[in-house]
Amino acid sequence: MYSVLKSEKGGVFAVRSLLKRLLTENMVDAVFVAAKTPYSDLPMPTLISSPENIETADPLAPVAPFNASRQASILLRSDTGKRLALVLRPCEIRALIELVKLKQCVLDPAILIGIECKGRMENALFLEQEKQRSGISISFYQDDNLKEMICSACNVCDHFQPVGTDLTLSVFGVQISTGIGVEAESETGTDILKKMGYSDVQPPAEREAELRDLQQQRLEAKSVLMEKTAEDIKDIKRFETLIANCLNCSNCRVACPVCYCKECVFVTDVFAHEPELLIRRAVKRGMIKMPTETTMFHLTRLAHIGHACVACGHCTSVCPSGIPVADFFITVGSKVQDLFDYEPGRDINEPIPYLVFEEENQ
Amino acid sequence: MNDQFEPQIIALVCNWCTYTAADLAGTSRLSYPSNVRLVRLMCTGMIDAKYIIKAFLDGADGVVIGGCHPGDCHYINGNLKATKRIYGVGKIMEQFGFEPDRLRLKWIGASEGLEFQKNMAEFIETIKQLGPSPVKSRMIL
Structure with missing residues (x-):
């Protein structure tokens, strides 16, 4: 079921009114959505329960300070009996699905509202642009110059349409200054739209072509990046x-939505080397760099979660040394995913390859 | 050049099958090249990717993993759990220039002392053909 939410003030306002109705009509107890705090223009994931606070929600802003799936998984750690609507980007939903498979959270209380995503800017760039021109949440979708400012991982992302949602907020083929499309992907989603009195309409004609073009453009960019x-x-x-x-700051590990261990092996005694061992190594090799285990860290992280990498690019965004961590995660990760014919976040019922084994495996 | 090259091989072997096979090879007075350093584990199912990565980064020229034949695992299915993990690590190391042949997974039962000897000798031969590991000659961060 596809409907159009109209608002002469723009798509963001249409989304806000939808979220507001979810709260006022008691369909959910709280909404988890990116919203501006009173102190900064950078939208942070927030949990909103009072309908008037929905005015701060800005889920269409082309920025994500971090992958919100981690925060979402904290809210969904157990089924509290309260209904939550979560507005998330495709990469956040895919990571959330991986976290469900890893038994970090449950989706029972969740109504997933996915956003079709045209990419995010780095935080600093977003803040700079937002200062120059307010209303970037609308102009981003119209101004091609702004679209080119998205971060490197988004440039090669071909998962701009969310999967496994109840409702999908659709920005393709829509004039975002006049409203936004919404597609019900599940029974729950259809019920919500029907209850709110939206009518089923044909999706705009340009939608398919726009999606196809972007898909092709992104796949080309991805293969260039992977080759490089x-x-x-x-x-x-x-x-x-x-x-x-x-x-060795581990920012990439902290930012990674699927690197879920409560205590990473790299902060345990396994890697807290005795001085004697370090000196012995230095003697053996002539010299060693300190801290040690830099290569070990990256390769081990690849081996542990390469199969689950959703290519959100937050590892690159947080790296103080500008190392393109996401680039080699995308490249190597997709090799591992191909090996097991696995795609993270594709299907909640698709088991993690390392957790299943067939007897006929030699 | 390769004639002088004596590879260092790390063998991660399970207590119940391959280690016992190595023991049997010893008691049967079967000799095999001394390049192999055995690390005894309770089960191949406990092998984490980092053991293999660590061995390679510390200069091992080859890593061989020996466990029970499928169906014979002392812990029912530890060896099957290891299989995919090892394939995954192999795929990753391959991207960084480690030849896939440097990592081998072999099922060697407790009674197969001869099999153990043959496999090790053959693996060492393969590694000799490949030459020293690329990390041997350089500083690893």
């Missing part, structure tokens, strides 16, 4: 050059 990165890491010397400025 494969070249950059094709032997250990090149890889060491790529990660040479790594500070």
Whole structure:
């Protein structure tokens, strides 16, 4: 079921009125959505329960300070009996689905509202642009110059349509200054739209073509990036050059939505080396860089969660040394995903490859 | 050049099958090249990717994992759990220039001392053909 939510003030207002009605008509107890705090223009994931606070919600702003799936999974850790509507980007939903598979949270209390995503800007760039021209949540969808400012991972993302949602907010083929499309993807979604009195209409004619064009453009960009990165890491010397400025700060691990261990092995005693061992290594090799285990960290992270990488690009965004972490995660991750014919977040019932095994495997 | 090259091989072997096979090879006085360093684990199912990565980054020229034949695992299915994990690591190491042949998974039962000897000798031969591991000659961060 496809409907159009109209608002002469723009798509954001249409989304707000939808979310507001969810609250006022008691369909949900709270809404989890990106919203501006009183102190900054940067929308943060917020949990809103009072309808008037919905005015701050800004889910269409082309920015995501971090992958909100982690925060969503905290809210969904157990079924509290309260209904929650969560407005998330496609990469956030895919990560959330991976977290459900990893038994970190449940989706029973959730109404998932996905956004069709045209990409996000880096936080600093967004704040700068927002200062220059207010209303970036609308102009981003109309101004091609702004669209080119999205971050590198978004540039190669071909998962701009959310999957596994109840409702999808549709920005393709829609004039965002006049409203936004909404598509019901599940029975719950259809019920909500019917209850709100929206009528089923034909999706705009340009929608399919727009989606197809972007898909093709992104796939091309992705294969260019993967080819380049494969070249950059094709032997250990090149890889060491790529990660040479790594500070071992673990920001990438913290930002990663699917790196879910409560205590990472890299902060345990396993890697808290005795001085004797470090000196022995230095003697053996002539010299060692401190802190050690930089390569080990990146390769182990690849091996642990490469199959689940949703390519959100937040690892690159948070790197203080500008290392393109996401680039080699996307490149190597997709090889592992191809090996197991697995796609993270594609289907909640698709088991994680490492957790199932067939007897006939030799 | 390769004639002088003596590879260092790390063998991660399970307590119940491959380690016992190595023991049997010893007691049967079967000799095999001394390049292999055995690490005894309770089960191949406990092998984490980082063990293999660590071995390679510390300069191992090859890593061989030996476990029970499918169906024979002392812990029912530990070896099957290991299988995919090892395939995954192999795929990843391949992207960074480690030849896939440097990592081998072999099922060797407790009674197969001869099999163990043959496999190790053959694996060492493969690694000798490949030459020293690319990390040997350089600093690893």
